[in-house]
Each structure stands twice: as structure tokens, then as C-alpha cells.
Amino acid sequence: MKRPVTAALAVVGYLIMIVPIVFVVATAFTAGSTLRFPPDGFSLRWFGEAFAYEPFVEATISSVQLAVLAAALALLIGVPATLAIHRGRIPGKGLVEGLFLSPLIVPELVVGLALFQQLMVGLDLDNFTALLVGHTALMLPYAVRVTGASLALADPALEEAARGLGASPLRAFVNVTLPVLRPGIFSAGLLSVVTSFNNVPLSLLLQGRDFRTLPVTMLDYVQQSYDPMVAAASTLILAATVVIAVIAERTVGFAKIFGGISR
Amino acid sequence: MTAAAELIGVTQRFGSFTAVDAVDLAVPPGKLTTLLGPSGCGKTTTLRMIAGYSAPTSGTIRIDGIDSTRTPPEKRNLGMVFQSYALFPHMTVADNVGYGLKLRKVPAAERRARVMETLELVGLAHLAGRKPKKLSGGQQQRVALARAIAIRPRLLLLDEPLSNLDARLRVQMRTEIRRIQAETELTVILVTHDQDEALEMSDEMVIMNEGRIVQQGAPQQVFPRPADRFVAEFLGYENFLTAADGTPLTIRPEHLRLAEQAPGLPATVADVAFRGVDLLVSLDVVDPSGATVRLLADVRGGTAPAPGSSVTVVTPDDHLVRLPR
Structure with missing residues (x-):
């Protein structure tokens, strides 16, 4: 490390982020019946309870459904939109791209409230539809960014080479451009799923009786009872998130995904 | 004798910039013709118009005597080697070379044979199963050549094919491209900014400046008799x-x-x-x-x-x- 101050700050930063997580994970394995650190003994009891608790199981299924559908929709809209922005001849490209990236900037509570007013109150849609619209909008920046980054890195001569060898524009796109973009699209999808699955603000504002996501269900649970089952559920979510993040990192790399945003 | 490619009054404008200015050019068949000039002289733009990647603002391009001015690249049957090689990264060497044949619906067995035959021509048959990323720059260059040749193109177009290679390999590849041209009897158009490369490789050299052809002829004719001060300076005449x-x-x-x-x-x-x-x-x-x-x-x-x-x-x-x- 050349710069000791930077290094020290980084260590402090990581500690602030990681220590609370360590406490949660540790308490999840307690044998006792309260959320307390240090845990009373070791057991997998609360993991069993979490799996048996029907609201959690139902909410998990709902959350996964929502996340996968929203991510798929975001890619279906975002990928062609990015191609049009980068390759097409459309006026006001910058404006269009800004529009697609705006969910990153607009506070989620504002988006949530707007969707609540317009879709659920105004159009009387069910909360699942509202959640799907909200989550899809939230995922769009990922789809646009990652596709854009992959496209910027791809050699424009690739498609020309395919054309020269006899491929129609569509064929060249399907045979060459799409495979080159595939790892980026795949990892954008994974990240979208994770982001959607873990989202609280939107899901909180758009909650309903029929369709509840896992984070909201867990929040409700914590308000009533304070036992280690929530810690166990959190630990499971954490583990799944880490696995997905590692896959995304291995396929594309976060630097490429987020590189565009910081610039 | 019909020219393999013929440009008649071809102009290409990008906004107010005239990249290629009323160029007339006849490319002799079965020969290696170079387009030589400094960057921005219009040589690459000319090649891209012949390939069909950009349509001229005005003028006519004939290939084998047929007006191809507005023909899309996929209908021209030309082999192009890009400066970046543009190898398909997700395909093996063999699949890269066979891609054009696959599009032409050449049966698998014949396709394999032709791919291997072409790879042998460029000396890479032993690397058929590799991905392009695992190859050196010189090998990638040969794959790009093989891919362009495999479709038996009417013209082989090379856009600064040697500029990304190191000095020694570059000189080796000059002879190599000449050999491949002689063996295949293809009409080759090569774009370069390197006068030594052009002198050594060309049957016919076409020197361009500011979008126009300033001199054309065999190296043996052009070198001792530069047509103007620009050509003279470009060819290393230092005394005026x-x-x-x-x-x-x-x-x-x-x-x-x-x-x-x-x-x-x-x-x-x-x-x-x-x-x-x-x-x-x-x-x-x-x-x-x-x-x-x-x-x-x-x-x-x-x-x-x-x-x-x-x-x-x-x-x-x-x-x-x-x-x-």
C-alpha cells in the first residue's frame, strides 16, 4: 500500500460494513431464543424455523418471482433501447439515455409514492403489477449501463466482418454482436435480480395483502417478535446474494458494470 | 481486360469534409494494388466504399464490370481483413474461417476440408481448435486472412493489415501476403501508409493525398519519377x-x-x-x-x-x- 491514509480509511470502511453483518450471522446460529450477542451456544434451530415459517416461504417465492420477472422485463426493454441509443439514428440520444438512467437518481420513495398514486389508486391495479412496474424501472439502469459498456468495448468491425462474409444485418447481430454482449447481459440480469430481491423502499410503499416481498415480510415480523429466526433468514439471503455476486463478477467484472457510472 | 474493381468519379463527403474527391481508379485483376498515403488521405474510405461499408456521395463503383455502388457488403462476395482483425471472439479459429462458408450453406464435410485447406495456406492448421484470444498478433492476422480467403472472394481487401505487428513480423508478413496472393491468384487491394511496404509488395501502387489520386503505376515507374513534391517527399526525396x-x-x-x-x-x-x-x-x-x-x-x-x-x-x-x- 503506497498511501497509508487511504488504506486505513478503506479498512475502517470495510469494518463498518462487515461487523454488523458478522453479528447478524453469528446470532443466526444461536441455540437460545433471543437475538443476543454473543449467541447462546450453536444450533441450526432457527434456520429450520425460518424454513417452516409459512409467511417467509411464501414471501420468498413472491420475491423471486418478482425479481426474475422484473429483471427479464428490464433486459427486454433495456437491451434493445441501448442498441438503439448506441447504434441507431435517433434524435436526442443523450436525453433518452438519461431517461433510462434516471431511476438511479430519483429517490425510490418518490417513485414508489408516484406508482402507488397512479397505478394502485388511480388505475386500481393490484400491487403485484405496481411492484413489477416499479422494480422493472429500477433495474433499467443496470441493463442500459451493462449493455452500453459491453457494446462500447466490442469492436465495431466485428459486425462489419460478419456482413462482409455474407451475413445480413440481422444475422450479423444474432451471430456476432449478441454473443459478444451475452456475458454482460447475463450479469446485468443477475444483478437486477439481487437488487430487486433486496429492495425495501418500493416494496414497502407498494405492499398489499395478496403479494408481499420477503424484506417487507421480515420487517413486519421484526416489529412483532424479536427472535433469531430473522437473523437466520437474513443469513440465507446474504449467502445467496454473495453467490450471485461472485458469478456476476466472474462473468463480466464489476469494474465494467459500474465503471460507466462513476465516470 | 475488365478491371476487377473500377471507381468512376467517386466522391465521399462527411458533412463539409471531402474524404474522397472524384476518384477514378481501375484495379487490375490478379494483381496486388496498394492504396498509399498519409492518414486522412482517403485511402481507407476508398477501400470501405469498395467493400460496401459506406456508400459514396456520388460516383459509380463497378466490381467485375457490374455496378455495385449500392450493393450491401453481404452481397458483394469480397474478403476483407480489418486493421483490428475483427476475429469473432466466441468462435474457434476453424469456426471463424468457416463462418462465410456456413452462410453460403456449404455442406459440413466440404466446409471442414476447405477450412483446413485455407488454414494450411496460412500455416495455422495446427491451431484450428483455439480461440482467437489465445493467439499471438501475427497468428490472429493469419486467421483474419484465412477467413477472408476461405469464401473465395472476388477481391481481397486489406486495411493496414500489418500495422499492428512488430517490425520484424511486419517485414516477414509482406513476403507471406505476396506468396498467398500468388498462390490464390486473387486480386488484392491493400491500404497502407508505409511506403516501403507499398514499394515491396505492389504490382501497382496508387498514391493518394487529400482525397485524390496523385500518382499511379508500378513501383519501378513511380519511385524514380515522383509526379510532384508531395509524392517525392512521401517517397523519401529529401532534397529540393x-x-x-x-x-x-x-x-x-x-x-x-x-x-x-x-x-x-x-x-x-x-x-x-x-x-x-x-x-x-x-x-x-x-x-x-x-x-x-x-x-x-x-x-x-x-x-x-x-x-x-x-x-x-x-x-x-x-x-x-x-x-x-
Whole structure:
């Protein structure tokens, strides 16, 4: 490390982020019946309870459904939109791209409230539809960014080479451009799923009786009872998130995904 | 004899910039023609119009005598090697080379045979199963060549194919491309900014400047007789002087001779640089028009003249090139 101050700050930063997580994970394995650190003994009891608790199981299924559908929709809209922005001849490209990236900037509570007013109150849609619209909008920046980054890195001569060898524009796109973009699209999808699955603000504002996501269900649970089952559920979510993040990192790399945003 | 490719009054404008300006060009079949010029002279734009990647603003492009001005690239059956090679990263070497054949619906067995035959031509049959990323720059270049050749194109177009290779490999590949051209008897159009490359490789060289063709011919014709000052400078003529009647003249440094006395031009030695095989002597010469000009003489053998000393410079008539005023 050349710069000791930077290094020290980084260590402090990581500690602030990681220590609370360590406490949660540790308490999840307690044998006792309260959320307390240090845990009373070791057991997998609360993991069993979490799996048996029907609201959690139902909410998990709902959350996964929502996340996968929203991510798929975001890619279906975002990928062609990015191609049009980068390759097409459309006026006001910058404006269009800004529009697609705006969910990153607009506070989620504002988006949530707007969707609540317009879709659920105004159009009387069910909360699942509202959640799907909200989550899809939230995922769009990922789809646009990652596709854009992959496209910027791809050699424009690739498609020309395919054309020269006899491929129609569509064929060249399907045979060459799409495979080159595939790892980026795949990892954008994974990240979208994770982001959607873990989202609280939107899901909180758009909650309903029929369709509840896992984070909201867990929040409700914590308000009533304070036992280690929530810690166990959190630990499971954490583990799944880490696995997905590692896959995304291995396929594309976060630097490429987020590189565009910081610039 | 029909030209393999023919450009008639071809102009390409990008906004207010004219990249290619009313170019007329006939590319002889079965030969290697180079488009030579500095960056921005319009050579790559010309090649891209022949390939069909950009349509000319005006003019006609004929390929094998057929008007192809608006034909999309996939219908031209031309082989193109890009400066970046543009190999498909997700396909193996064999799949890259076979891609054009697959599109032409060549049966699998025949396709494999032709892929291997083409890879053998470029000396890469043993790497057929590799991905492009695992190859060196020189190998990638050969794959790009093989991919372009495999479709048996009407023209082979090479856009600065050697510029990304290191110096030694670049010189090797010149001979290699010549050999492949001779074996396949393809008509090749090669774009380059390197005059040595063009001189060594061309049957026909086309020198471009500011969107126009300034000189065209076999290297043996062009090199000793540059058409104007631009071509002369580009080909390494470093000495420019003026005749008594005002005609601009040029002569290569290696053709200037130093003598003890007249006949010749009186000169003062300004500087002497030792370069191993030769000496580069800078001279302040009084030319026939009476003006003092700085000339360079490339001297082999003999003793080095001392800076400041007076010498006589001989400009042999058969090496003195008259340029247009």
C-alpha cells in the first residue's frame, strides 16, 4: 500500500460494513431464543424455523418471482433501447439515455409514492403489477449501463466482418454482436435480480395483502417478535446474494458494470 | 481486360469534409494494388466504399464490370481483413474461417476440408481448435486472412493489415501476403501508409493525398519519377532545389555525390552524422538559381568531410527529377 491514509480509511470502511453483518450471522446460529450477542451456544434451530415459517416461504417465492420477472422485463426493454441509443439514428440520444438512467437518481420513495398514486389508486391495479412496474424501472439502469459498456468495448468491425462474409444485418447481430454482449447481459440480469430481491423502499410503499416481498415480510415480523429466526433468514439471503455476486463478477467484472457510472 | 474493381468519379463527403474527391481508379485483376498515403488521405474510405461499408456521395463503383455502388457488403462476395482483425471472439479459429462458408450453406464435410485447406495456406492448421484470444498478433492476422480467403472472394481487401505487428513480423508478413496472393491468384487491394511496404509488395501502387489520386503505376515507374513534391517527399526525396530556369528539382540523398572541385554546385558542409553503414552529410548548397538550400547527402565510403569545409556537390542528371512548378 503506497498511501497509508487511504488504506486505513478503506479498512475502517470495510469494518463498518462487515461487523454488523458478522453479528447478524453469528446470532443466526444461536441455540437460545433471543437475538443476543454473543449467541447462546450453536444450533441450526432457527434456520429450520425460518424454513417452516409459512409467511417467509411464501414471501420468498413472491420475491423471486418478482425479481426474475422484473429483471427479464428490464433486459427486454433495456437491451434493445441501448442498441438503439448506441447504434441507431435517433434524435436526442443523450436525453433518452438519461431517461433510462434516471431511476438511479430519483429517490425510490418518490417513485414508489408516484406508482402507488397512479397505478394502485388511480388505475386500481393490484400491487403485484405496481411492484413489477416499479422494480422493472429500477433495474433499467443496470441493463442500459451493462449493455452500453459491453457494446462500447466490442469492436465495431466485428459486425462489419460478419456482413462482409455474407451475413445480413440481422444475422450479423444474432451471430456476432449478441454473443459478444451475452456475458454482460447475463450479469446485468443477475444483478437486477439481487437488487430487486433486496429492495425495501418500493416494496414497502407498494405492499398489499395478496403479494408481499420477503424484506417487507421480515420487517413486519421484526416489529412483532424479536427472535433469531430473522437473523437466520437474513443469513440465507446474504449467502445467496454473495453467490450471485461472485458469478456476476466472474462473468463480466464489476469494474465494467459500474465503471460507466462513476465516470 | 475488365478491371476487377473500377471507381468512376467517386466522391465521399462527411458533412463539409471531402474524404474522397472524384476518384477514378481501375484495379487490375490478379494483381496486388496498394492504396498509399498519409492518414486522412482517403485511402481507407476508398477501400470501405469498395467493400460496401459506406456508400459514396456520388460516383459509380463497378466490381467485375457490374455496378455495385449500392450493393450491401453481404452481397458483394469480397474478403476483407480489418486493421483490428475483427476475429469473432466466441468462435474457434476453424469456426471463424468457416463462418462465410456456413452462410453460403456449404455442406459440413466440404466446409471442414476447405477450412483446413485455407488454414494450411496460412500455416495455422495446427491451431484450428483455439480461440482467437489465445493467439499471438501475427497468428490472429493469419486467421483474419484465412477467413477472408476461405469464401473465395472476388477481391481481397486489406486495411493496414500489418500495422499492428512488430517490425520484424511486419517485414516477414509482406513476403507471406505476396506468396498467398500468388498462390490464390486473387486480386488484392491493400491500404497502407508505409511506403516501403507499398514499394515491396505492389504490382501497382496508387498514391493518394487529400482525397485524390496523385500518382499511379508500378513501383519501378513511380519511385524514380515522383509526379510532384508531395509524392517525392512521401517517397523519401529529401532534397529540393531550383534549376536556372526556375523548374523545381528533387534528388534523393543517396544520389548526391561530393567532389573536390567543379563541375558541380559550390557547398559548405554544415554537419556530418555517422550512421554505421553510411554518413549523412548536411550541406548548404548554392543551387543553379542562385539560392542557398540545405541538402542531405548519403555518403558511403571515403573520408568524412570536416564541418565548415567547402566542397562541390554533384547532382547526376539521370537522378535529378523535374517537378511541376
